[in-house]
Amino acid sequence: MRGVRRAGEVRPAAGLAAAAVLAVSLLSGCQVWPAGSGPEPEERTTTTAPTRPAGYGTVFLGIDECSSFGTTSFTEVPCASERAAARVVARHDGTVPQGPPCPATTDFVLHISESRPAPGADEDGDGSVPQGYACMRKLQPPHPGDPGGGGGPRTIVGDCVYGAGRGEVRETACDTDGDTDGDSDSDSGHAPEYRVTAAVEKRTQCPVSTDLYVQLGGSRPVGCARPV
Structure with a gap:
């Protein structure tokens, strides 16, 4: 249930160029199974090397x-800066489909493309900015990734959806006012039809x-939804 909203450039870290793409939910649908039918989802296990916290400028985002x-x-930017708007809550190498999911209440994801420095431009000697993604949480509310917020890269317990046809649903804000974050792709044109009330391992x-x-997805891949 991810889609690309817009692309942007980000400041070089330690002399290295990097690029990022902002990804949010609501641009494509999630698969659903009507009650009493449909296959059990396949379990997927992924691993990643741990990433350590870093001060501003030491590791890019x-x-x-x-x-x-x-x-x-x-x-x-430094988090104390008046320009700071969102904080990295998790950071992983690789791509989102290959890596672990972002925390449940992530507001949006920044995808960071791999970049290698020109000769003589590598200030810290690490050789490159690896491909990866940063899970971002806005510093100020409203938070589209919160339950019922109508946004974020994941559908979680408390979120609302509506039927989009072809066996898919799309997330929408649980309140009928629609766009709860003022700057997301919350599907404000659609009223909620179902609310996810539980996440379990199996439909039973x-x-x-x-x-x-x-x-x-995740360790509890089945969302149990009821009409709102």
Whole structure:
């Protein structure tokens, strides 16, 4: 349930160029299974090397570092800066499909493309900025990644969805006012039809009142949804 909203350039870290793409939910649908039918989801296990917290400028968009917001660019800035708008809550190498999911209440994801420095430009000697992604949480509310917020890269317990056809649902804000973050792709044109009330390992663990199963991913990949 991810999509690319816009792309932007980010400030070089330690003399290295890097690029980022902002990804949010709601641009594509999630697979659903009507109650009483459909296959069990396949379990997927992924591993990643741990990433350590880093001070501003040591690792490009490392854990606990901050970025600014902009219409065409996203810049790494000190978290105390008045330009700071979001903080890195998790940072992983590789791509989102290959790596672990972002924390449940992540507001958006910055995808960082691999970059290698020109000869003589590598100030810290590490050789490159590796491909990776940063899970971002806005410093100020509203938070589209919160339950019912209508945004974020993941569908979680408390979120609302509506039927989008072809066996898919799309996330929308649980309140009928629509866009809760003022700057997301929250599907404000659609009223919520179902709310995810539980996340379980298998469909048989959902409450008997479940009307819809939503594929969530993660260690509890089945979302149990009821009409709102």
